[in-house]
Amino acid sequence: MPTPARTTKLDLDPATVKHARSLARKAGRPIVTMAKKHTTVAVERATLRLAGLSGADEEGSPWVNRLMDAVRADVGLEHGVSLPVWDALVRGEADDLAVLAQKAAAGSVRFRLPEGRDAVRARTASRRQVARGIKTVDKRRVERERLIKRHGDAPRQPWIYLIVATGDIYEDIPQAQQAAREGADVIAVIRSTGQSLLDFVPEGATREGYAGTYATQENFRLMRAALDQSSKELGRYVRLTNYASGLCMPEIAALAGLERLDMMLNDSMYGILFRDINPVRTFVDQRFSRQVHARAGIIINTGEDNYLTTADAVEAAHTVTTSQLLNEYFAKEAGLEDWQLGLGHAFEIDPAVPDSFRMELAHALLAREIFPRAPLKWMPPTRHMTGDVFRGNLLDGFFNLAGALTGQGILLVGMMTEAVVTPWISDRDIALQNVRYVMEAAGRLHEDFHPAPGGFIVERANQVLAESIELLDRIVDTEHGRGLLDAIADGTFGLMKRPADAGRGLDGVAAKSSAYYNPATEILDAKEAL
Structure with missing residues (x-):
């Protein structure tokens, strides 16, 4: 649902905001160029998934991994998977992708890079099959639009976003449905801890996970079907969120498009900073995944809030704005x-800091006004939760009020036990009561809230924007500029130092050869109607 543009309340200079975007574009453009020149094992596996390959062997290794590994062993990664795989199919090595993957795993088929007419035939066959998968994504998008029209949409923003994750998808489903009955507009099924570091997507419905539930195609399908039932029951479309991040970002994005998820966590730098995934791998994967999200009509949620869990929320406020500008550029380019x-930011200033609430308002309003049409994702306090549930519930109330005052688009429900223990269902009920009370009592309070011209809030917001521009200037300075990759390596964001030639997943990256071909990127780059 498009968010209406809002009038300025911070006296931001339009030329200054335009300059900030220009600097973000300059910082991001070399990253996009690099991403276009490389591929990864995850991009190629996502292509196979769009072509319909699914399932796993007896040990749980997905067939897309087994087939990708065999192709790579024979001809390398740099040419892509499509030409060797469909060349084998055209040559009659197998009747379909599933059989070919099984034969490849058994070592009974060899792959080659076709040339001439053989290459043309392989290109045609691969494009035809991958296009069918992308057409399914298109149909799922139309299906969402039809269901929103039939059942109705959430009656107001911010959308109330609530996390459910027991580890057991069959326990998640009734909890998610009950959360929707209690007022949640968006259900997020948080992933099992550590899944972002798995270089494969588990198969099937899962019933065991640590602090979350595994992201799988079957789990997506089950939860989507359950929330469709809830949408019909409640008379409003209930959205579903999961995580397209980590080493399998492109694959999970493809599965989300195929199963009609509505939002996905998808940040350009989160995996680099907080999971030590190689920067080149991450930027290549995130561009492909965002192209899929764009095609599927999925809203992305970015992860700037995480910076404030490792860096001071006052001193590092400008890095959040900088990252938001970069995320915007990368997203629109895709x-x-x-x-x-759904650009991210968070309510993470230490409550003991004088004027902390005024600063939170300044930061939230700054994001709202720089990105007036974006449904910003506003994240609750976690870092300064102490275990005092009364204090925590009050702090969440302040967070909700800041959201109401500044017109946020997606509000994640804060729990009074957040970051201390795993919240109980009763904690969730109290937290939802807090949200409902504040939002209903505040009404359209953001329309009446106007900070004093030249006052504390206006000055703080302009200071953070100026510091963001200063940081972007240092990154793109043609004489002394380090470039974004060097800035990441130096710990500019979240105090995490991540060099471009290190990190998990680097061995799954390759520069594209002159013979490289991928029908999925060809269709997505051209935004081609099918």
Whole structure:
């Protein structure tokens, strides 16, 4: 649902905001160029998934991994998987992808890079099959639009976003449905701890997970079907969120498009900073995944809130704004529209800091006004939760009030036990009561809230924007500039130092050869109607 543009309340200079975007574009453009020149094992596996390959062997290793590994062993990664795989199919090595993957795993088929007419035939066959998968993604998008029209949408923003994750998808489902009955507009099934570091997507419905539930195609399907039932029951479409991040970002994005998820956590730098995934791998994977999200009509949620869990929320406020500008550039370059940009920020200033609430308002309003049409994702306090549940519930109330005052688009429900223990269902009920009370009592309070011209809030917001521009200037300075990759390596964001030639997943990256071909990127780059 597009968010209407809002009038300025911070006296931001339009030329200054335009300059900030220009600097973000300059910082991001070399990253996009690099991403276009490389591929990864995850991009190629995502292509196989769009072509319909699924399932796993007896040991749980997905067939897309087994087939990708065999192709790579024979001809390398740099040419892509499509030409060797469909050349083998055209040559009659197998009747379909599933059989070919099984034969490849058994070592009974060899792959080659076709040339001439053989290459043309392989290109045609691969494009035809991958296009069918992308057409399914298109149909799922139309299906969402039809269901929103039939059942109705959430009656107001911010959308109330609530996490459910027991580890058991069959326990998650009734909890998610009950959360929707209690007022949640978006259900997020948080992933099992550590899944972002798995270089494969588990198969099937899962019933065991640590602090979350595994992201799998079957789990997506089951939860989507359950929330469709809830949508019909409640008379409003209930959205589903999961995580397209980590080493399998492109694959999970493809599965989300195929199963009609509505939002996905998808940040350009989160995996680099907080999971030590190689920067090149991450930027290549995130561009492909965002192209899929754009095609599927999925809203992305970015992860700037995480910076404030490791860096001071006052001193590092400008890094959040900088990252938001970069995320916006990368997202729009990949084809996402303003209404799909759930740019992240958080309520993480130490409550003991004088004027902490005024600063939180300044930061939230700054994000709201720089990105007036984006449904910003506003994250609750976690770092300064102490275990005092009364204090925590009050702090969450302040967070909710800040959201109401500044017109946030997606509000994640804060729990009074957040970051201390795993919240109980009763904690969730109290937290939802807190949200409902504040939002209903505040009404359209953001329309009446106007900070004093030249006052504390206006000055703080302009200071943070100026510091963000200063940081972007240092990154792109043609004489002394380090470039974004060097800035990441130096610990600029979240105090995490991540060099471009290190990190998990680097061995799954390759520069594209002159013979490289991928029908999925060809269709997505061209935004081609099918």
